[in-house]
Structure formats: C-alpha cells, structure tokens
Amino acid sequence: MKANEVPQDKSSLDSINQKELCYATDESGNYITTKSSGWTPKTIALNNAIEDIKERAEEAKQRVLNNETSPIEYYMELNRMDVTILAGYVGIWPFRVKRHFNPKRFKKLSDKLLQKYADAFNISLKQLKQGDLNED
Amino acid sequence: MKIDFKHHQSAHCENGVVSNLMKHNGLNISEPMIFGIGSGLIYCYIPFLKVNHGPAVTYRVMPGLIFKRFAKRIGVTFKREKFKSVAKAKQRLDENLKNNNPVGLQVGIYHLLYLPDHYRFHFNAHNIVVYGKEGNNYLVSDPVIETVATLDEKQMEKARFAKGPFAPNGQIYYPISFPKESDIPYKEAIVKGIKQTCRDMLAPIPIVGVKGIRMVAKLIKKWPKKKGIKVANHYLGQIVRMQEEIGTGGGGFRYIFAAFLQESSAILNNEKLMELSKEMTVIGDLWRDFALEASRLYKNRKATTGSYDKVSEMLFELADKEEVFFKTLKKAIK
Numbered sequence: 488m489k490a491n492e493v494p495q496d497k498s499s500l501d502s503i504n505q506k507e508l509c510y511a512t513d514e515s516g517n518y519i520t521t522k523s524s525g526w527t528p529k530t531i532a533l534n535n536a537i538e539d540i541k542e543r544a545e546e547a548k549q550r551v552l553n554n555e556t557s558p559i560e561y562y563m564e565l566n567r568m569d570v571t572i573l574a575g576y577v578g579i580w581p582f583r584v585k586r587h588f589n590p591k592r593f594k595k596l597s598d599k600l601l602q603k604y605a606d607a608f609n610i611s612l613k614q615l616k617q618g619d620l621n622e623d
Numbered sequence: 624m625k626i627d628f629k630h631h632q633s634a635h636c637e638n639g640v641v642s643n644l645m646k647h648n649g650l651n652i653s654e655p656m657i658f659g660i661g662s663g664l665i666y667c668y669i670p671f672l673k674v675n676h677g678p679a680v681t682y683r684v685m686p687g688l689i690f691k692r693f694a695k696r697i698g699v700t701f702k703r704e705k706f707k708s709v710a711k712a713k714q715r716l717d718e719n720l721k722n723n724n725p726v727g728l729q730v731g732i733y734h735l736l737y738l739p740d741h742y743r744f745h746f747n748a749h750n751i752v753v754y755g756k757e758g759n760n761y762l763v764s765d766p767v768i769e770t771v772a773t774l775d776e777k778q779m780e781k782a783r784f785a786k787g788p789f790a791p792n793g794q795i796y797y798p799i800s801f802p803k804e805s806d807i808p809y810k811e812a813i814v815k816g817i818k819q820t821c822r823d824m825l826a827p828i829p830i831v832g833v834k835g836i837r838m839v840a841k842l843i844k845k846w847p848k849k850k851g852i853k854v855a856n857h858y859l860g861q862i863v864r865m866q867e868e869i870g871t872g873g874g875g876f877r878y879i880f881a882a883f884l885q886e887s888s889a890i891l892n893n894e895k896l897m898e899l900s901k902e903m904t905v906i907g908d909l910w911r912d913f914a915l916e917a918s919r920l921y922k923n924r925k926a927t928t929g930s931y932d933k934v935s936e937m938l939f940e941l942a943d944k945e946e947v948f949f950k951t952l953k954k955a956i957k
Contacts, residue, residue, distance in 0.1 A: 488878060488908055499741040505768045508632045510655070510878040512904060518655070518882035520634075522769075528918030532864040533741045535921060536675060539857055543676075567733070568787075569676060572745050575786030 488512070490521045498525020499533065540567050557593035558615060559584070562608040576607035625755035628725045630764040630771050634875055635683070638663065639766025640727045640750040641690045645699075647725060648798055659883030660696050660812045661689035662819040664876055668830045668839050672788065675744060677861035680839060682876050684823075686729065686748030686789055690796075692819070696812035698802040705792040709780055712793030716753065716761075716779075719797065725754040725764075729794040731785020735765070737772040747789040753779075813887045814956050820880075821953040824945060833946045840938035847931050855931065856921040863914045863921075874914065877907030895955040899948070906944055913937045 490511040500506060506522040513519050544564040550556040563573045563584075574581040577600075587593055587604075598612065605615045628647055633639025638654045638661075645652045658664070662684065669679040683689070694701045706712035719726050732742065732749040755762035760773040774782065783793040824832035839862070846855035866874065881903035888896035917934050 499739040502739050508634045510882045528914050531918050532860040535860045572787035
C-alpha cells in the first residue's frame, strides 16, 4: 500500500480523537510510517459485532421476562462475555454458570456467589437480584 | 512520580511495547525489526476456541512469544512476573515505578476505558507500558494510540486481572540486562527470525500457515449452507475484525513484515530480500482486497451462497501466493 492510498475513512477512533499508525511505501518504494483515521470495511465489521451483541442481549432480556432464563445470561451478553469468560471472572466452572441460567436455581443462589456475579458485571447485588434489566 | 519515558506510537501493541522499552534503555530498534526477529508473522485457525461466538483466527504468534524470541535472539534478558495475589501485583508494580523502572504489562483490552467503546472486547493479550503514578492514577503509554493515557488503581487492577482466554494474571516484564551495542548479533538474529517464520508458514499442520489459510477458505464456502447466511456473515466479519483489529491485522502485519525485509536487506547486504519485500507489499494489498470484498458481503445481509465462493477463492489465491513467497524467502537467506 502506498502512503497516499492509506484509507482516511470515518471510524470510532474519531470519538477519542486518535489515528492509528500504518506502514506504507513512499514514492520510491521505501517503507515509512503514516497515520490512518480508519477504514470502512473494518468499521463495518466492528459495528456488526456490536450489533450482534445488542441483538443477543435483547433476546436474552425477552427470555428473562418470560422466565426462561436468569438475569445472569442477560448481563453476560450485555457485558460482551461468553460462558467461559464469565466463569473466569466468577471463579467457578463454566457448567455451573450454565446451570445458573435456570431461573429456579438462580433464586436459590447465595448472596456470596451473587455478589461475585454482580462484581463481574459491575453492578450492585440489589440490581442483579431484582432483575430490573437496565442497560447501565 | 513520573519516569522520563518517551511514548512512540506503533502499529501493533507487543512490538510497540518492546520497541519503546528498548528505546528507553538506549537501544534504538524499530518496530518491524522486533516483529521480524521475533518471528511474529503467522496464520493460525484455532478450531476449538470460540471468540465472541465466532471462529478464532490469529495472524500473529501467541502473546508474549514475539518478545520472548526477540530477547533471546539479540541477547537481552527480561524479567517476567505473574501474580496470584492482586495486592502483591500492585506492590511490585509500584516498587518498580519507584525505582525509576518503566514496565511492560499484559492487560485485558475490555477494561481500558480510554479506548473507543467499539474496541473493547474481552481480548486479554494487549500490552502497555506503565511509566509513572500520580496520586491514584497510573500513567500509561499504550503504543496503539498517539498520546499517553491514564488508568486509576481500580481500573488498572481490573485490566491486569482480566479473565478468560490468555488471562494476564497481572503479568509485568522489563529488561534487566543488555548486551553491548557492538555485540548484538543482528545478522544471525535476522536469519533465525526469517527461518522460523518460513517454517511456521509452511508447516505441515492443517490449521497453521498456508494450510491454515486454505482450511479457512474451505470453511467460508461451507458456512452459508451449513450455518445460514446470518451466522456466515458474523463469522466472516469476525475474520476481518481479527485481521484488521486496531493496529494489527493480516494486511497490516504483512506490511510490517515487508518493512522488516527491507531493513534486513540493507543489514545483510542481500538484494533478494528487497525484491521479496516488494512482493510482500503486493500480498499485503491482496489481503486488504480480501477484507474489502468480505465486507461487501457482510454489509448486506442478503448475500447469496455464490458470493461466498468468490471470497473463498481470493483466500485460496492468497494461500498459493504466500506458499511461493515463503519458499523463495527460505532459499534467499541460505
């Protein structure tokens, strides 16, 4: 890629006023470093990934409201996690996390364990228990 | 306290941190040199690991490996510490800062609030340098952004003890001894670096290197039929996202490698490497074309199965090109 062909598209880097560094060639074919403000194909990929996560969180929310799953699954999706990552933060085996998606089991969980979940999600114990599914 | 540390932006975090730490200690080594000597280039499809509910494809070697190989090959000794205890991890970091020693840290990118929200996924192999502490705030030099940043104690703790694949466990690292500038075996180190990259890219393992690229190309063809268009698009987007992730990426890495070959050509006095550098630039451009074509697909969700075949063909072509390239490169340094 030549330095003058380095893409300068709009991207989320604008939100923090940053550009990224790239390696490209100058007129005589020598490598130099230059800045790029972003590239649309990449921005689309990132946006799609975020959209997918939002969709999954929304689905989980509906299932919580229908009493088909526990708020743990919803907050997991909201925090862009999967079962393995969440299990890492809580410090238990992944299969246990999956079991805690069961609303009946969720109600029986101890405050001590729920607190660990709440910490992983950066919310309060009360918020997790009440299951008011606010986005922040 | 604030250590007199100069922040340089780089294209990729791990090279950048090592390069910045070297420069701080008076050893002027460029980012491409570190990437090349550390044999950073690879392609690997990891079948059993899912990242964000999609396939895991990596375009660089395991976190920490570039830096380990680089240090070994040029004779720098690094100290590396991991922690079980959060308190101990903080104490060791603070001690180092007090001793005027900037340290490299492995952190989880999700907890770095100074990055745009779009980049904050649970990816744990990010590297930064901490070069001071003012009150409750750590001074952070993150090589992928232009300016320095800060993280408070709590955020730092979260970032250092992020969980999931490649959990950093509070890892810190810093150089403790250097060879004399005149003693550094640059030539041997470069040759070793190149040889290993050739070996990796041509490895007889179905998921690694050129064979790995072919495997993913085959999968792309199958996804729309097996998983449906929606999932196929998500997977394809994921591949591009990993390819072009902030400052890293397939195309980007190929350019860094090309820059490395150019620099090496002068050091080794080898004309062939210069030609190969140009070749690699062309291949880098093709990787970008692939990403562009793939993005056209996942942008509109009504893609037909036929359009996946085209993207898959592009990837097959890349595999062929890279196979020839690395075979020639192997011969060029003999």
